[in-house]
Amino acid sequence: MQRDDAYNTHDRALEFLRTRYVADKTLESAKDSEDIQIAIAVEEIGDGETRVVLRVQTDNEATWRAIDEMRGAGVVPKDAQVEYIGRMYGLGPQDAVSPIQPGVSCAPEIGPSGTIGCFARRGDVPFLVSANHVIAQENNGVVGADGVVQPLAGAFGVRTIAVLHDFEPLSTVGGNAMDGAIARLTINDIDPRLFSGRRIATVRPTTTLVSGNRVFKFGQMSGEREGIVLSTISNISLEMRFGTYAFDLHIEVSSPADRPFSIAGDSGALVYDEMDRAVGILIGGNQSTRSYVTPIERVLGRFELTLM
């Protein structure tokens, strides 16, 4: 089949499929009908020859019936190759992923998403570490009952991956020492490497950090970003969803306004140094030039954890 013919066939088949699918879905009686997910592709097979192929993602009766209808109507060649490829997933840290890795999205059962900072262990029990305001919703989470989902409620492929286990309460009076919470993992498909592939298994004491040190973080929204330590003993007030909280002795990180160290959705992400040593948990910022970090040793100490 010539390329132009193949492309025309592809367009016709896609229009047929979408028209049919949308029509089915808009019928009141068809609201609970099975999903039909068929991908139509044009393959180059050499010497200018092409062919139209069908990739099947949903293995159900409706799908196979749709393929028959497309062949019967002549919108695809009767001999068009059909291949079952199954469900496909987005591969970004904001998507549902497997295995679960630090740096990807997580959220309370109902609530906005943040980032999984790291995995840590108390004895043999594995936990995920993030910010209180992400997985414990600023003290509103119920320990032992509220789940932590990935990527977030309502998303495609969402699943519960952990149960809230503990959090350091945030107070609107006085300075808080940290914004941290942990959830006990309830799945087995975890990979302690960051989503970027880095392995952060050791801790850098905050006392060894000095102004000017380069640090990095991997957040579900902005990916890996670099920043410069401005101060290791900064106090700061952060406006969150349920209140405004002051924090004492936090690490202040600067970054260029056009490439911020952190943006909304990055809370909970692990901050690390050039030698892949954990520095802290990202808790807030102004989405441009300033970010604030709870020292990791304070969080691990509070929850009696060891990095995985």
Added chain:
Amino acid sequence: MRSYSFHLLFILLIAMFASADPGVDAIYTDVHDDVCTDMGVSPCPRLDDPDTRWAFVSMWCEQHGADARCKALPQNGPVVIAFSHDTKRWRVVRGIDHDDVEQDANGVPTVHAGTGRKVVAVAEATNPLLYVTEAGAITETNSPAVASVQALFDLLGPAITKLAGLANDGRLQPDEEALVTAAEDAIKPLQCIPEHWSRTADFITNVEKQRATDYVLLVNQAGCNSISTATFDTVLTNLRTNVMPLRTADFCSAGAASFLELFDLDPTKVPAIRQKFDAIQLNNNCRNRLGQLHQVTGAALQALEAGGPNAVRNWELHGRGSQTPLRTRVNAAAKAQKLITAADELLDTKKDDTKKALDQIEQFERRLLASVATTTVKTPQSSITQPEVVDFIVVEDGIIPVAWEKVRARTLTVKKSSPFSEKVFARRPDSIATSYSADVLSASLIDMSVAATFTQMASPVYGAVSEPAPTEANPNATRNVIAKVDDEERSGMLALFVSYPIYRRVLGVEVGAGTDTDNTALYAGLSWRLGGFRLGFGSTWQQVKALDGQAVGTVVATKEDIKLKSELASSWYASFSFSLGSLSLFKKE
């Protein structure tokens, strides 16, 4: 003991040194110009005339007598006299003896100095930031409508960017904040103007009240370094450019408001919530901004519809937690609209007032820097403190060069003149008028007066008296002989005296002549001045009558046969007079 005896001999020498000493420039540079240099202000507002610089330094040195620089300051520069704005009195600051200034009943001084010397006037105990000294008419500029400009900015409220937790909760995203921030940054230099205008008025008031205060130049105020009259149009162009994107920006405030209304609904009224939720329309941009919130809310609503154990609690928690992020969107849209409104006004109706206020701030800062004298080392970011502002004004256009043949006078008006005056507390009168004059010292020392004189001197009066001259023939015969029949008293005569002081202006020598041309009278003695009056004592030589070749007892036929001659007789005298020059002293206005 002060003597004027050699005064005339030194007139020429003094005239040679009449201009300011070159060392004065060094002091002026130290205490004034260096402030500009340290603070990076150029050109430096300064007194260009060497005589006014001399007056400035003289005033400063008077208040800083311990400063080593001032101890070397010579006396032979221009005469500096000062008019106190507080007490309304004149005084000598430098260059002449206090006695060389005479003041009339109104306190108006006349400076007596050598020919060619200059007299520089200073207004002291005043506030150079609020008052001016001028001989002529004063032009006072009205205040611009700063209050209305300030009110415009007051509407804007605080900057929108906040430090926040970074859960992905639908709050403003960096690109949205950047739009608002860019417009805020563009408007901020203009916001500096009314804010700084008010600060300036406060500073002037504090200087007037002599309260501790300091002033930071506009260029050193945070966020204000880009605004000046030179850059004003550029700043407006920048504002226009940066506000433009706000006009088409979509902060999804309508969608955010819909969610807020949704969360206000009773969680038990699930169908109503569903209906409201399904009615929420998000365009492509807002699906990106609020998509996750929409997604989570949809999941929460499904759970609510399914009636799960934690559904209501999760719904309420989600709604409560979404309030702040959603309100930031609603607020951002409102802020954007305010910025647009403010920008439109600044670019149109408020433009002239804003620029006028800026111009007045710059003029004030030049005036302030011209009035600063300090030895404190400054930096470009330094502030100027209240004690560093001098409390005097050198009258730049008020120099009087002393002339030999004339008495020169000037009027001086110290008048409130500041565009900030309506906002400023002023503890001195709005306007005070006075005057001052100068003439030649040697001429001024010669004092003329009309005196009443007292003396024991008298001029004899001769006559022919009859006396018995019996003869044998006529025992009753008489004859006429010359006899002194009276004394013509000279006390009470008026005389014109000229006096010249030999000790200060109190003790002097005087010579005089009688005003009666028929009886020559000369006087020479010492005089003692008491204010406008003068007492004299000395010797007098007066023309008196004497017999010419005859003697008392000489027989004459008749009185007409008596031959008289005039001769000079001497005696002591005392005189009492008032100065002709002091007549004006009694004309108090």
